Amino acid sequence: MRYWIVGLFILFFAAVTGVSAEVCATCGDDCGCAEVCECNHEPRAPIGVMGDHVHHKGGWMVSYRYMFMKMEGIEGGDVSGYMMQPESMDMQMHMFGAMYTPINNLTIGIMLPYLVNDMDMNMVMMGMSTPMQMESKGFGDLKVSSTYRLWSSSAQQLLLNLAVSFPTGSIDEENAAGQHLPYPMQLGSGSYGLIPGITYSGLANGWGWGAQVNGTFYLNENYNDYTLGNRYALQAWGLRDLCKSSAVSxxxxxNRTENIDGADPDMPSPMMTPLADPNLRAGTEVDLLAGIDYRRDVMRLAIEAGLPVYQELDGPQLETDWKVIAGLQLSF
Ligand SMILES: [Cu+2]
Structure with a gap:
């Protein structure tokens, strides 16, 4: 799969360094090659960025996003002293969303994720190692978001983001013996959260750029006696508008994640596995992602894939190997 991602990067550079003119000549819409990318797009970020746009007044959008993340290998420590040793994890998210714009410059939205987590582990007892799997799936935390356009010019805009996260996802996922699964296998936070942010983007002469900063702050301790750590995200992107209908980015x-405050008494002891240690959840990760975007009438279809270029974890923790985000948006 890593090869696919490398392929996507190659495609990106090929597109930017010359194939773009040909793509435009055959794209079939009314965006002529001479004025390639003079088309009046509003700036849009790659598909993995949330809250990057507002719609016109009265506008609706429905969206579906699929995210896959492969975690494999251990970073930031050694698991050999533990009985339950994580080996790899697949995280999948199906994100269903809707947006509505009741007044000029303000878009509100709702997002509900459905999560599927699979983890492979080794149980090590008296020198004997036995493979073991854990699985959890279900709806995660519901988010209600607002995006307000603070300022815009013909080529740039500045948006203010504020989302509220509701504790709809389960924090009681358990194994066959009735013991709670470790923190990364739980589906929700159990807490109310606030997610403020600022998004800047621009688009001129076929080149787009932008940046977003946001934070996730959990406001209360959940009923299992813990609060997930705050998260801080800073990202920047550049894109090339190939024509009216497509772009590469x-x-x-x-991303920085803090440790968990408190601890769930129904989880395994942190002595048994680092996955259940609230003080081994923090980490910093920087990902590089390449994306392709296709737009036609009311539809936008896009995919982004990438790899971490920097990872530093308060471990031992599973490290990210690669990730993919694909999305379909319909605006009307
Ligand atoms: Cu939208």
Whole structure:
């Protein structure tokens, strides 16, 4: 799969360094090659960026996003002293969303994720190692978002983002013996959260750029006696508008996660596995992602894939190997 991602990067550079003119000549819409990318797009970020646009008054959008993340290998420590040793994890998210714009410059939205987590582990007892799997799936935390356009010119805009996260996802996922699964296998935070942010973007002469900063702050301790750590995200992207209907992008995405405050008494002891240790959840990760975007009438279809270029975890923790985000948006 990593090869696919490398392929996507190659495609990106091929597109930017010359294939673009040909793509435009055959794209079939009314965006002529001479004025390639003079088309009056509003700036849009790559598909993995949330809250990057507002719609016209009265406008609706429905969207579906699929995210896959492969985690494999251990970073930031050694698991050999533990009985339950994580080996790899697949995280999938199906995100259903809707947006509506009741007044000029303000778009509100709702997003509900459905999560599927699979983890492979090794149980090590008296020198004997036995493979073991854990699985959890279900709806995660519901988010209600607002995006307000603070300022815009013909080529640039500045948006203010504020989302509220509701504790709709389960924090009681358990194994067959009735013991709670470790933190990364739980589906929700159990807490109310606030997610403020600022998004800047621009588009001129076929080149687009932008940056977003946001934070996720959990406001209360959940009923299992813990609060997930705050998260901070800073990202920047550049894109090339190939024509009216498509674009390629590169994005650098940095994320910092803090440790968990408190601890769930129904989880395994942190002595048994680092996955259940609230003080081994923090980390910093910077990803580089390449994306392709296709737009036709009311539809936008896009995919982004990438790899971490920097990872530093308070571990031992599973490290990210690669990730893919695909999305379909319909605006009307
Ligand atoms: Cu939208």
């Amino acid at each position: 590169l994005r650098l995405s940095g």
